[in-house]
Amino acid sequence: MGGPLPAGDPVPVDGTLPEGTRIDAQTAFGVYLHVPFCRVRCGYCDFNTYTAAELRGARRDEYADTLLREIALAVRVLGERAPLRTAGTVFFGGGTPTLLPPGDLVRMLDGVRDAFGVAADAEVTVEANPDTVTDAAAAQLQASGVTRMSIGMQSSVPHVLAALDRTHRPENVATAVRAARRAGLAVSLDLIYGAPRESIADWRASLEAALDLEPDHVSAYALIVEDGTRLARQIRRGEVPLPDDDLQADMYELADDLLTQAGFAWYEVSNWARDDEHRSRHNLAYWRGADWWGFGPGAHSHIAGTRWWNVKHPAAYAQRLAAGRSPAAARETPDAAARSLEQVLLRSRIREGLPVAELTDAGRRAVAALVADGLVDGTAAVRGTIVLSRRGRLLADAVVRALTADG
Known part of the structure; x- marks a missing residue:
């Protein structure tokens, strides 16, 4: 469920932007769609996600309809200030978006398209757990306008996956990649290094396994111990060691070496792409300070210098929208x-x-x-x-x- 939300200023019930907000029609506009559901909670994860036992009144089968209500609210709020901008990027993140039926994801994307329009050359990404990707799902997503799948590989080594509480079978990464490729989707693989008792040889094996799958993009993130996670409690009790900074540095250098040799180029500290076309345009927009609206519980948004964040729990999020209220918890300029x-x-x-x-x-x-x-x-x-x-x-x-x- 992640850490506490930051403090901030109150947000009007209707979500109206601050007086004097001026939206630049030339500033890129992206859409983030948060799907906060996971089968299990990974011990290192600090994201705003929920297992079935933690939903307490929220329902997965109603989630798409709830999020569409926030899209309608965004149209009202943004339309008060300027003509609506077409979305140049759309990103389904989580959580595990592919835990929802593909039809629900398609309805959300159609909602964005109906509200704002989606550029003809838009990058539309769906994050996926390897165990949830099928040929039928990938084909349905591609037909709806999805262009890219970001697959949570994390590692190819079973004991490392176990240390991270990842439940997918290593061989299912290849199955997911093949399904995405057959559907005509670009493929990104996400990796994590520095897990408890992961060796440099383990990390090399994961990198080589990832490269064997010939992805278009690789993200490699150092494991960070977040307060409040199960991993943090395990370290505090002495059950597992802290990540070793020197070893993580060696792992980063190995990743950069192997990825560079394979024809990838870094474009952000933790991200490499086979060519400029396959860089994550959505994430580049964040790093460049563009505008985006983040839909879903706990999602953050940034429009014309003002940023805000939604209430975290899916039930509270749904209740606010059902009452015609903004789900924003607070904001700052x-x-x-x-x-x-x-x-x-x-x-x-x-x-x-x-x-x-x-x-x-x-x-x-x-x-x-x-x-x-x-x-x-x-x-x-x-x-x-x-x-x-x-x-x-x-x-x-x-x-x-x-x-x-x-x-």
């Missing part, structure tokens, strides 16, 4: 300093980089030292852009602190 910090944090993570001109005077003065330390690409810096070296990707937080320091 960051000031110029906060927006500048966020810009550095996000743009410095992507390969296209952060313009040096957008840094403060102190930030610009820090660039030379970062280049000398091998954290920032010197050639790119001379051309006016901050681009992380591989060492800089490993120490991205330190780079951000240097670029945003006051002195």
